[in-house]
Amino acid sequence: MRRMHIVRFLLGAVPLAANLAFIPAGANARAADAGDQRSPATAPAAGQEGKAVASERVCSPSPGEVACLALLRTDLPAMANSWSGSSDPPGYHPRDIRSAYRLPLYAGFGRTVAVVSAFNNPNAESDLAVYRRTFHLPPCTTANRCFRKINQKGGRTPPPLTNPGWATESALGIEAVSAACSYCKILLVQADTNSVTNMLTAVARARTKGAKFISMPWGLPENASQLALDQTYFNFPGIAFVAASGNGGFSGFVYPAASQYVTAAGGTRLDRSSKPVPGPQKSRSGWYESAWSSSGSGCSRFQPKPPFQTDPGCPMRTVADVSVLADPGTGFALYSTFSSPGWRVVGGTSVSSSLIAAMYALAGNPGRVDRPNSYPYARRWAFWDINQGSTGSCGGSYLCTAKIGYDGPTGVGSPWGVFGLRR
Numbered sequence: 001m002r003r004m005h006i007v008r009f010l011l012g013a014v015p016l017a018a019n020l021a022f023i024p025a026g027a028n029a030r031a032a033d034a035g036d037q038r039s040p041a042t043a044p045a046a047g048q049e050g051k052a053v054a055s056e057r058v059c060s061p062s063p064g065e066v067a068c069l070a071l072l073r074t075d076l077p078a079m080a081n082s083w084s085g086s087s088d089p090p091g092y093h094p095r096d097i098r099s100a101y102r103l104p105l106y107a108g109f110g111r112t113v114a115v116v117s118a119f120n121n122p123n124a125e126s127d128l129a130v131y132r133r134t135f136h137l138p139p140c141t142t143a144n145r146c147f148r149k150i151n152q153k154g155g156r157t158p159p160p161l162t163n164p165g166w167a168t169e170s171a172l173g174i175e176a177v178s179a180a181c182s183y184c185k186i187l188l189v190q191a192d193t194n195s196v197t198n199m200l201t202a203v204a205r206a207r208t209k210g211a212k213f214i215s216m217p218w219g220l221p222e223n224a225s226q227l228a229l230d231q232t233y234f235n236f237p238g239i240a241f242v243a244a245s246g247n248g249g250f251s252g253f254v255y256p257a258a259s260q261y262v263t264a265a266g267g268t269r270l271d272r273s274s275k276p277v278p279g280p281q282k283s284r285s286g287w288y289e290s291a292w293s294s295s296g297s298g299c300s301r302f303q304p305k306p307p308f309q310t311d312p313g314c315p316m317r318t319v320a321d322v323s324v325l326a327d328p329g330t331g332f333a334l335y336s337t338f339s340s341p342g343w344r345v346v347g348g349t350s351v352s353s354s355l356i357a358a359m360y361a362l363a364g365n366p367g368r369v370d371r372p373n374s375y376p377y378a379r380r381w382a383f384w385d386i387n388q389g390s391t392g393s394c395g396g397s398y399l400c401t402a403k404i405g406y407d408g409p410t411g412v413g414s415p416w417g418v419f420g421l422r423r
Contacts (some may be wrong), residue, residue: 026027027167055347057247058165059194061220066118066194066216067254068169069244071291071328071348078342089343092270092325094179097355100270101180101324108181111361114211115173115186116202117218118194119166119197120158123338124149124174124295128186131175131335137182145297146176148213150189152202154209159192164339166194171336172346173217173354179332180358181291192390196220200233207239211364215357216243216262218303219254220288226255234261238365238423241370242357244349246296247357250392250400250408253296255287257349260306263360263373265321265352266410267326268294279361280404282315290402291389292327295320295349295407298399308374309410311406322357322376322421323386324412327354336350359415363422375421382420383413 054075059068115143140146191202246254257264268289299314328347399408
């Protein structure tokens, strides 16, 4: 029996009920598990709930280059690095992620989640330490062999160049993995540049270094030549490749999320609800989700339809597969000191990609001959169905409109635990 529904609450929309409001980290909810005993973050100013927020891309690639997909909120100033505990960082915290998706706290031991990014972030490990210490997560360091940072060749020498936007992307990836799977190991693979060749080389390096869960929080427009790239880089059973679906709305999805071998991570708006909402999510306690208006969705022009997709309106591969938090208006708490130093609120399907990769790790190792992107379709009951919101105009089609059952903006829905991400 599927458990889902939503009250539509898109960016810029007026709340449909007075009891439904975005509170970044739950101003009225206190820490409820041993992994995080902090009080939640401060709610937005009165009258700001549900209103449109200003955000900006952290990367501006040249044509042909891969774009990172993190979006920083610009209407909220960075909270100083010297945060002293007088107020919590804004945005959703690890406790919120676990609560919203009913994730197990003590799981994922020994499993490695790789985040593939570009350029060197020299502060990645030290920023991760602050993030995990702030939210009372166990240390994840080079010294205790929980954290590793390598280049695209597999060595420890960092890439020769740095880039502020990609440094933010790297920090977001490893902190999102930490939020969803606090006991997972983390492998940060930094490509020399954000060229397609270097990024895919880094993906291959993550795989050969033993990561069975690989987050790719980036992408570029699809084209026919990518079918050959699929065979070289993604046609490997037993590996959960997860990629951001893109921030371009309907027909604005990107590759490698479009690949038939990759889980396309779509984005939602995640809101708190003090009372049950009608529809598929009526049994969901404390939370509800709607499709994020900018999440990449649609029908591929080049990628063949994988056998587990049966939606009738697209003869090719449909994007997305699974969706979680991505709307910067209800964003993720990020700590980074390389650029715009301090605590920020971030969104984009970059967030979705790393959260979902970590959720796969919580669920367990994929079967050796399995295609992990098929798992959600086999256990749709383990996802909250999302039937509110849209990613654009497509005549009301499910390719851009969230509906009961499978749809392009949210796929099969958002995880209810990790049962739907295992063999």
